[in-house]
Amino acid sequence: MRTCVIFNPTARGDKARHFRKHLDEFAPGLALKPTQAPGDGRRLAAEAVRDGFETIVAAGGDGTLNEVLNGIADVPGGFARARLGVLPLGTVNVFAREVGIPLRLRAAWQTILNGGERTVDVPFAEFTAEDGARQRRHFVQLAGAGLDAKAISLVDWQMKKRVAQFAYVLAGLKAMRGPHPLITVEAGGQTAAGQLVLVGNGRFYGGSLPVFPDAKLDDGLLDICVFPKLSLFLVARYAMGFITGSPLVPREVKVLRVPRAKLTAAGPVPFEVEGDLCGSLPMELGLLPNALRVVA
Numbered sequence: 001m002r003t004c005v006i007f008n009p010t011a012r013g014d015k016a017r018h019f020r021k022h023l024d025e026f027a028p029g030l031a032l033k034p035t036q037a038p039g040d041g042r043r044l045a046a047e048a049v050r051d052g053f054e055t056i057v058a059a060g061g062d063g064t065l066n067e068v069l070n071g072i073a074d075v076p077g078g079f080a081r082a083r084l085g086v087l088p089l090g091t092v093n094v095f096a097r098e099v100g101i102p103l104r105l106r107a108a109w110q111t112i113l114n115g116g117e118r119t120v121d122v123p124f125a126e127f128t129a130e131d132g133a134r135q136r137r138h139f140v141q142l143a144g145a146g147l148d149a150k151a152i153s154l155v156d157w158q159m160k161k162r163v164a165q166f167a168y169v170l171a172g173l174k175a176m177r178g179p180h181p182l183i184t185v186e187a188g189g190q191t192a193a194g195q196l197v198l199v200g201n202g203r204f205y206g207g208s209l210p211v212f213p214d215a216k217l218d219d220g221l222l223d224i225c226v227f228p229k230l231s232l233f234l235v236a237r238y239a240m241g242f243i244t245g246s247p248l249v250p251r252e253v254k255v256l257r258v259p260r261a262k263l264t265a266a267g268p269v270p271f272e273v274e275g276d277l278c279g280s281l282p283m284e285l286g287l288l289p290n291a292l293r294v295v296a
Contacts, residue, residue: 049082055295094207127281227253
């Protein structure tokens with residue numbers, strides 16, 4: 001199969017710096033397209049599909065992976081024409097952990113060479129952008145509205161390079177300040193409301209934390225966790241979860257397992273997709289069942 005690698009040269013310091021050298025050792029002459037700015041991964045992935053590449057590898061973190069995914073989706077019939085490969089060079093690499101792709105570069109590349117694949121659902125968020133245009137953003141692992149999106153806007157990116165996902169915990173503590181408007185989730189005839197909503201396609205959130213323990217990538221369902229009220233105690237429980245690997249989900253959390261949902265809020269509430277801020281509520285969630293082929 002013709003393979004194209006879309007590479008984020010800023011991903012995870014040393015891993016990114018040594019990536020090109022390693023890749024030349026593994027597969028000299030492979031098509032390599034480095035990104036230069038946000039959004040490049042999406043554009044380059046769409047070009048690669050149109051150029052007839054059958055495997056498109058996202059070499060970077062979860063943000064690079066999401067751009068490549070959406071680039072494939074931008075081309076009519078893109079999911080049928082190309083499959084997704086992952087070389088995890090980022091800080092957290094949640095999706096790679098979810099599907100069992102090794103985090104070591106050489107082993108991950110061997111996975112791609114072996115060529116095995118599986119199909120997974122592709123969720124999406126539909127929303128109105130600031131310019132009034134209706135947009136759709138696909139994702140494979142997770143999305144969120146409320147505290148976690150606000151925390152992403154407060155992450156110290158230099159600290160993230162030093163302490164990885166713990167930078168998000170610190171940002172979460174900062175995000176606790178200020179009002180937290182109530183978010184309403186309507187799905188499958190059910191309604192739930194809370195100050196934080198997390199949406200999972202897979203089990204993991206923030207690394208290897210199984211916030212969605214019953215989720216499966218190919219079950220045709222989104223797992224939506226609605227947290228009624230935020231507190232410092234809640235953030236502390238999740239901080240401990242990062243250390244122990246236990247979900248520590250409070251009993252009062254409402255879990256909906258549905259194919260579609262709508263999220264609204266009484267005040268301004270940001271939402272994120274795969275760790276990238278997208279806009280503010282309202283938004284609608286849906287999914288394309290078993291649409292994406294992943295090398296895994």
